[in-house]
Amino acid sequence: KNEVEQSPQNLTAQEGEFITINCSYSVGISALHWLQQHPGGGIVSLFMLSSGKKKHGRLIATINIQEKHSSLHITASHPRDSAVYICAVSRGTDKLIFGTGTRLQVFP
Amino acid sequence: NAGVMQNPRHLVRRRGQEARLRCSPMKGHSHVYWYRQLPEEGLKFMVYLQKENIIDESGMPKERFSAEFPKEGPSILRIQQVVRGDSAAYFCASSPVDRSTGNTIYFGEGSWLTVV
Numbered sequence: 001k002n003e004v005e006q007s008p009q010n011l012t013a014q015e016g017e018f019i020t021i022n023c024s025y026s027v028g029i030s031a032l033h034w035l036q037q038h039p040g041g042g043i044v045s046l047f048m049l050s051s052g053k054k055k056h057g058r059l060i061a062t063i064n065i066q067e068k069h070s071s072l073h074i075t076a077s078h079p080r081d082s083a084v085y086i087c088a089v090s091r092g093t094d095k096l097i098f099g100t101g102t103r104l105q106v107f108p
Numbered sequence: 109n110a111g112v113m114q115n116p117r118h119l120v121r122r123r124g125q126e127a128r129l130r131c132s133p134m135k136g137h138s139h140v141y142w143y144r145q146l147p148e149e150g151l152k153f154m155v156y157l158q159k160e161n162i163i164d165e166s167g168m169p170k171e172r173f174s175a176e177f178p179k180e181g182p183s184i185l186r187i188q189q190v191v192r193g194d195s196a197a198y199f200c201a202s203s204p205v206d207r208s209t210g211n212t213i214y215f216g217e218g219s220w221l222t223v224v
Contacts, residue, residue, distance in 0.1 A: 033213065042217035043151075043199060086151065094141055094203045094213045095164060098151040 003027050006087050006099035013106050019074040021102045023087030026068065033096065034061050034072045035086040043086070046072070077106045111135065112202050113182075114216035121190050121223050129219045132182040133202030137214070140183040142175060145197040145218075154198075157183055190223045197221075 004025045013019055023032070034046040047054050047061040049070065054061050058077075063070040074081055082105050088096040111134035121127050133140050142154040144167075156164040157177035168175065172190075177183040187194055200216040 035215075040220075043201075043215040045212045045214065048212040088151075090213075093156060093164075094139065094201065095153050095156050096141070096143070096151070096201075096213070097153070098143075100150040 002100070003097050004087055004089055004099040006085075006102050008102060009100065011102055011104045013077050013104070015078055015106055015108050017077050017106075019077050019081075019104065019106075021072045021085050021087075021104070023070045023072070023099055024068060025070075025087075025089050025097075027089065027097070028091065029089040030092050031090045032063055032070050033088040033090065034070075035088060037084045037086060037101070039083075046085075074104075079106045079108050082106050112137075112200060112214050112216035114198075114200050114219050116219060117217060118220045119222070121221065123191055123223055124189050127187040127190050127194070127221055127223075129185040129187075129198050129200075129221070130182040131185070131200030131202075131216055133200075134204075134214050137202035137204050139203045140177050141201045141203075141213075142183070142185050143199045143201065145199065147196065151199065154185070187221070190221070192223045195221055195223045 007022050031050045033048050036044045049063040058075045060073040084101040084103050086101045087099040113132040140157045143151045145151045153167040155168050155175045172188045174186045197218045197220050199218045201213050203213045
């Protein structure tokens, strides 16, 4: 069993829909990261969380430390949001343990 | 994100050749991490370096792979005698010494190695 599990693996949506991607982890962590990767592209850090909730534009990330669970929400989704979203955890240093990613496609 | 510079972006090597991937961290960052993303697989940690020190190399294959981060110049990931299975995207990330401000980690654009 992976230390970091994401669901769903693949997600399709119509433009404007509200999207949720989930991440569960089984180890103690110092922080949880949400990353975005476009096909053939680099990796962009969206959020780093150690507690509570963060918001940036149409993106919202939440974490429940007791339940070892985090969610990434995208409001009013747009085709440019199509990408792979990766959950990762760190334990003291920035050595990251990654989930397998969620491939999101948003259609106009 | 643009502050972490990796080169080359794309590299083609024949089996048995050497591959050298370079990473210049963001200004002021002295911690460098290398990650590998095999085709259709997730990212995996390879090595964590500080200037002139390897802190954690638990993710490095035991043979043919080495990494360094000299006092001056970029961090280098070196793969000797490459094989087809080394074909992957190699990402570098950097972070500052002081994490108390909650700074996030910054990734480079990646180096795509193809072994033919």
